[in-house]
Amino acid sequence: MADKLLELRKVSKSFGGLRVISELDLHVDEGEIVSVIGPNGAGKTTLFNLITGLYAPDGGDILFEGTTLLGLEPHEITSRGIARTFQTLRLFLNMTVKENVMAAAYSHTRAGLLRSVLRTPGMRREERGIEQLAEERLAFFGQRLMGYRWNQPAFSLSYANRRRLEIARATATSPRLLLLDEPAAGMNPVETHEIAELIGRLREDGGYTILVIEHDMHVVEGISDRVVALDHGVKIAEGTFDEVATSPRVVEAYLGTKAASTK
Amino acid sequence: MSTDPTNPDAPRVGVDEWVASHEQRRTERSGLLGVVERELARVPSPAFYLGFGVAAAILPALTTNGYIINVGVNTLLYMLLALGLNITVGYAGLLDLGYVAFYGFAAYGYAMLASPKFGLHWDTLAVIPVVVIATVILGFLVALPSRRLVGDYLAIVTLFFGELFATVYQNGESMSLLGFTKPHDITGGPNGIPNIDQFNVFGSHIQALDYKAYYYVALIFFMVLLFAVYLVDRSRTGRAWRSLREDPLAAELMGMPVNRLKLIAFACGAGIAGVAGTIFAAVNTAVFASEFDFTSGLLIIVYAMLILGGAGSLGGVIIGALVVNVSLEVLRDPGHATWVFYVLIGATLLAKLRPWRWLAVVAAGTVGFGFAVHAIVSSAWPRGVHGTAAVGGALGSGLSHWVILPSNPTTIGNIAFICLVLAVLVLTLLHGWVQKLAMIPTLYLAAFVWENRLVVEPSITRLILVGVILIVLMNARPQGLLGTSRVEIV
Numbered sequence: 001m002a003d004k005l006l007e008l009r010k011v012s013k014s015f016g017g018l019r020v021i022s023e024l025d026l027h028v029d030e031g032e033i034v035s036v037i038g039p040n041g042a043g044k045t046t047l048f049n050l051i052t053g054l055y056a057p058d059g060g061d062i063l064f065e066g067t068t069l070l071g072l073e074p075h076e077i078t079s080r081g082i083a084r085t086f087q088t089l090r091l092f093l094n095m096t097v098k099e100n101v102m103a104a105a106y107s108h109t110r111a112g113l114l115r116s117v118l119r120t121p122g123m124r125r126e127e128r129g130i131e132q133l134a135e136e137r138l139a140f141f142g143q144r145l146m147g148y149r150w151n152q153p154a155f156s157l158s159y160a161n162r163r164r165l166e167i168a169r170a171t172a173t174s175p176r177l178l179l180l181d182e183p184a185a186g187m188n189p190v191e192t193h194e195i196a197e198l199i200g201r202l203r204e205d206g207g208y209t210i211l212v213i214e215h216d217m218h219v220v221e222g223i224s225d226r227v228v229a230l231d232h233g234v235k236i237a238e239g240t241f242d243e244v245a246t247s248p249r250v251v252e253a254y255l256g257t258k259a260a261s262t263k
Numbered sequence: 264m265s266t267d268p269t270n271p272d273a274p275r276v277g278v279d280e281w282v283a284s285h286e287q288r289r290t291e292r293s294g295l296l297g298v299v300e301r302e303l304a305r306v307p308s309p310a311f312y313l314g315f316g317v318a319a320a321i322l323p324a325l326t327t328n329g330y331i332i333n334v335g336v337n338t339l340l341y342m343l344l345a346l347g348l349n350i351t352v353g354y355a356g357l358l359d360l361g362y363v364a365f366y367g368f369a370a371y372g373y374a375m376l377a378s379p380k381f382g383l384h385w386d387t388l389a390v391i392p393v394v395v396i397a398t399v400i401l402g403f404l405v406a407l408p409s410r411r412l413v414g415d416y417l418a419i420v421t422l423f424f425g426e427l428f429a430t431v432y433q434n435g436e437s438m439s440l441l442g443f444t445k446p447h448d449i450t451g452g453p454n455g456i457p458n459i460d461q462f463n464v465f466g467s468h469i470q471a472l473d474y475k476a477y478y479y480v481a482l483i484f485f486m487v488l489l490f491a492v493y494l495v496d497r498s499r500t501g502r503a504w505r506s507l508r509e510d511p512l513a514a515e516l517m518g519m520p521v522n523r524l525k526l527i528a529f530a531c532g533a534g535i536a537g538v539a540g541t542i543f544a545a546v547n548t549a550v551f552a553s554e555f556d557f558t559s560g561l562l563i564i565v566y567a568m569l570i571l572g573g574a575g576s577l578g579g580v581i582i583g584a585l586v587v588n589v590s591l592e593v594l595r596d597p598g599h600a601t602w603v604f605y606v607l608i609g610a611t612l613l614a615k616l617r618p619w620r621w622l623a624v625v626a627a628g629t630v631g632f633g634f635a636v637h638a639i640v641s642s643a644w645p646r647g648v649h650g651t652a653a654v655g656g657a658l659g660s661g662l663s664h665w666v667i668l669p670s671n672p673t674t675i676g677n678i679a680f681i682c683l684v685l686a687v688l689v690l691t692l693l694h695g696w697v698q699k700l701a702m703i704p705t706l707y708l709a710a711f712v713w714e715n716r717l718v719v720e721p722s723i724t725r726l727i728l729v730g731v732i733l734i735v736l737m738n739a740r741p742q743g744l745l746g747t748s749r750v751e752i753v
Contacts, residue, residue: 052516054512054516073515073520074515074516075515075516075517075518075519075520075521078516078517078518079518083516083517083518084516086513090510090512090513091509091510091513092505092506092509092510092513092514093509093750094505094509094747094749094750095502095505095506095509099502099505102499102502103499103502103503103505103506103514103517103519104517104518105499106499106502106503106517106518106519107517107518107519108518109499111498111499111500112500113495113498113500113527113531116494116495116497116498116499116500116501117491117494117495119494123498127498127499130499153747153750155750169517170517172517173517173518
């Protein structure tokens with residue numbers, strides 16, 4: 001078994017009296033693609049918010065590469081090597097497509113104000129590097145985000161292209177672990193198919209380990225090494241897609257007790 | 264799940280018809296305007312800034328009029344202020360309403376270190392770095408408690424800080440450290456600090472009232488800082504500032520330390536205001552706290568410049584400060600102001616009144632209505648036409664035959680002003696031909712109010728007129744003259 005890249009140990013989170021995540025154990029191994037499924041309100045996005053440091057857990061520990069992430073600011077967690085996309089897109093709409101990606105290179109670049117004003121050779125080299133990185137990341141999506149689109153504002157992109165740009169931006173932080181929050185939401189069947197293929201390529205060519213939240217079961221089936229099902233903040237099943245899909249507790253969570261008992 | 268190259272119908276990553284044919288769909292303006300637009304778009308923006316710098320440097324050679332140079336110094340100081348505010352508000356999107364306090368702090372800083380107040384007469388090369396660094400530190404300190412605040416909350420906290428600054432300096436003539444020390448005179452209280460030294464470097468100094476020298480000092484500082492800001496904007500820090508303006512949460516999660524970036528934005532803005540403050544103190548040879556409080560209107564004017572030019576645009580900083588400050592100066596003179604007033608009304612009618620025949624009806628109607636009213640009043644109440652128009656020449660003599668000019672216009676002018684406001688409000692409620700016809704007496708009433716009441720109070724009127732100009736321009740171009748239109752939600 002490969003090393004555990006990300007590990008959650010008995011993580012809990014409540015909002016007021018509501019328990020959203022309850023003593024959750026979860027791990028993602030190096031090079032794995034793990035899908036998180038569950039009905040709406042199961043705590044999937046909260047899980048992402050806990051990992052990326054937006055929320056502090058009430059209990060438990062979150063380890064990345066063997067060291068805890070607790071107490072770190074979100075931007076520090078990102079520079080450790082975890083990047084995410086958002087279920088509700090959060091692009092920098094009034095910046096150009098290329099700038100969106102270039103901005104995300106912040107955490108692994110150094111030039112300060114003085115060096116930027118003086119345009120020192122080091123700063124210019126770094127700037128060229130950032131630009132190259134952005135072009136490379138955008139080229140990952142074929143022609144879709146190329147050429148004239150580089151200098152267009154992000155708001156001019158179609159919905160599907162915005163989702164792609166979010167992924168490009170996340171990869172520009174040079175992460176080891178990518179958290180994708182419903183990458184296929186709102187896509188048509190062709191685009192969904194493409195996203196599924198893309199996630200595979202992100203691992204093969206990009207070398208990223210991927211934790212993905214997805215509702216589209218065809219995508220989940222196609223890409224996942226392992227599937228984790230959540231309901232009411234509790235892990236109700238874990239394993240291969242077939243194991244999880246046939247688990248009575250998963251069927252119950254999605255369709256209710258009656259459907260589960262007749263199965 | 265890989266693509267099958269033998270099957271052309273299978274979806275391939277990144278290839279579709281739309282992408283393939285995008286070149287044909289690009290729309291561009293045709294004709295001469297299109298050519299000009301395309302050529303201008305190819306010129307890099309530093310070339311425009313440099314062009315402005317050269318033009319501004321030539322200006323003193325073209326005129327010996329000290330007043331124009333004086334206005335030039337003020338305009339450059341405004342440009343510096345707008346440039347600093349552009350970082351905090353335009354790039355980082357932090358609504359800083361205490362900005363003017365940094366300007367005042369630096370002006371007082373210069374005054375304290377280079378005046379008989381404390382007997383200190385430092386070299387300017389020492390004062391400016393010390394004062395600017397102190398202002399940057401103040402910017403940090405103000406931003407520290409504010410860094411978790413956004414939008415309205417940040418605005419109200421910084422506004423309070425600005426007023427706090429003015430109040431402390433206004434009452435600083437006997438200050439003690441929490442009652443432990445004897446009271447000392449620190450700021451001169453309402454009397455301010457007078458007799459401030461001119462800029463002096465190694466013993467040689469600028470002559471008092473030598474505005475041309477200060478003009479060049481301010482211009483050099485502005486150009487250097489303009490290019491510095493331009494370069495920072497095109498660096499990782501600039502991109503990070505704009506990211507946090509767009510979406511602070513996404514910026515944080517993309518690895519940008521949002522809190523630290525906010526502090527830096529505040530401090531940079533404060534530092535540039537600090538540079539402007541030191542020049543301001545030396546040019547004016549005296550500083551008073553009341554020049555920096557809210558009622559001075561300085562904050563509003565700088566914001567007006569930034570927003571008119573287009574927040575986040577460096578060219579907009581130049582244009583905004585020029586348009587607003589030059590308008591304010593031109594409108595000091597009642598004759599000029601009258602021209603601006605009528606041209607503004609004419610231009611608005613020309614732009615908004617359609618179809619053209621209605622424009623002709625309203626124009627002819629207003630002129631005819633005026634002569635009719637004038638004829639009736641001059642026969643029924645001769646004293647009602649005894650006054651004189653404020654502007655001379657053909658316009659003035661024409662006006663005195665058209666508009667009623669009572670010999671004692673104050674009371675009737677005040678009443679007419681209120682009637683005018685009501686008439687304009689009613690006008691917005693009307694539609695169709697009724698509205699067009701109602702315009703005729705309203706326009707005449709406007710001319711009456713202008714000639715009898717507004718024109719004799721230029722200090723107030725010019726603010727009203729600048730306000731109207733801003734409303735008209737911002738309606739025509741909500742993103743500012745050189746700004747790019749921003750999309751919030753799509």
